[in-house]
Amino acid sequence: MPTNVLELSALLGLGAFGAGIVGALTGLGGGVVLVPMLTLLFKVDMRYAIGTALVSVIATSSGAAAAYVREGYSNVRVGMFLEVATTSGALAGAFLAGLIPTSALAVVFGLFLLYSAYVTMRARQETGRSLPPDPIATRLGMNSTYPTPQGREAYHPQRVSLTWGLMAVAGLLSGLLGVGSGALKVLAMDRVMRLPFKVSTTTSNFMIGVTAAASAGIYLHRGYIDPGLAMPVMLGVLAGAVMGSRLLTAAKAGALRVLLAVVIFALAVEMVVHGLAGWI
């Protein structure tokens, strides 16, 4: 264990750097790795951990979205419309987090991790998406095109209301646990709204920063964000994310994905046990 501020900053920065690389390679946000790292490894109180993780989630999401948004994959209208749900959910989540004991939060976090491990393992395949336009989505101007090797292809978002509801849940979890809940956002857009996968992932990334900013303001005012933790973690994660996105073109992330799923599964069990035993 580090004994002074300098050692803590160095070790946290290094850990966050690793989390940033893993996040960029696998698409799983930093929060999922950072909260268990801070609470289990560095023995940081769950509330500080959540505040710190939210800051890094905003940093990586905004950094990545800056690159994606210009490639023309993300759907700004879909993102903006669903952000009403995620930000409302995030505010509710941040409010709830103040009422729930940290041991219960740890259990909920563990269960969320289990789900993330499952999503990480699952194979992804792009299916043909030639669905007819949905009347609500059409009214909201969501129909769009995205770049494919054969030129720009049209797609039509489906089931707007159900997706909106799922996004409110994603926002709630984000505000409650300090994660981006990108996995849930992608699931809603990919499976329910039936957007092309690349559109789902980039639009999700686009939304994560806004969602996290909604709850981070509340956490800042509540005193959950400590500069001594936020500084090394934010800088480490950003450096890692930049490094990871460079590696992304070179390395295949398949084996890493399996490894990460195993690690997350172990962390999930650990979080649940610590929460139930009241150690967190």
Add this chain to the structure above:
Amino acid sequence: MPGRPWTDEQVEQLLGRVLQVGVVLAAAVVLLGGVGYLLGHAMQEYDYRVFRGEPVDLRTLEGIMRGALGLDGRDVVQLGVVLLLATPIARVALSAFAFARQRDVTYVLVTSVVLLLLLASLLAG
């Protein structure tokens, strides 16, 4: 091109730029504050096992500004965090403006709701 509505592509380019500048600026401020903090507190002991909550000067915008102007390293880091929180807010504000230029009333409303929720969170307390 003044007078002509912005195309979606142009708006996306601009949004990307705003996000990039915001994150780089925030990271630079956090780095500066971090160096100041480490110079003054490197050998200090710490304890994050028990939650105490941050003091007023590190959790209110007013306190952070005052401390950052006095070059307190920890407040400068917090100022960087506030800049980071402001980045998505700036992006949403810009989107609202862009939708207004496109005369898209529905999305001006949608974006304004998101903007209000974000501002309420950052400015309250």
